[in-house]
Amino acid sequence: MKKIVIALMLVTFAAAVSFAADTVTYDGGKKGAVTFDHKAHQGKLECSKCHEGTPAKIAVDGKDQGHALCLDCHKANNGPTKCGECHTK
Numbered sequence: 001m002k003k004i005v006i007a008l009m010l011v012t013f014a015a016a017v018s019f020a021a022d023t024v025t026y027d028g029g030k031k032g033a034v035t036f037d038h039k040a041h042q043g044k045l046e047c048s049k050c051h052e053g054t055p056a057k058i059a060v061d062g063k064d065q066g067h068a069l070c071l072d073c074h075k076a077n078n079g080p081t082k083c084g085e086c087h088t089k
Contacts (some may be wrong), residue, residue: 026060031089
């Protein structure tokens with residue numbers, strides 16, 4: 001019984017880690033946090049459009065960089081462009 005409980009705990013932990021890797025939350029300042037859903041973006045863009053080298057979490061340093069990376073792409077690809085569509089409080 002103890003082995004089954006440990007196995008279930010390990011499976012639950014592994015599932016939580018893999019789920020967490022699909023979303024990244026960024027500090028969105030006064031407008032609220034921005035949660036990036038990686039799965040929603042996969043297949044719509046080439047990885048190299050956002051990632052240089054090995055894909056990893058992209059560091060976004062402030063509003064200007066975030067908007068240059070995300071908002072400009074959203075405008076070009078008919079993604080959400082209103083503040084409240086990405087920022088949540």
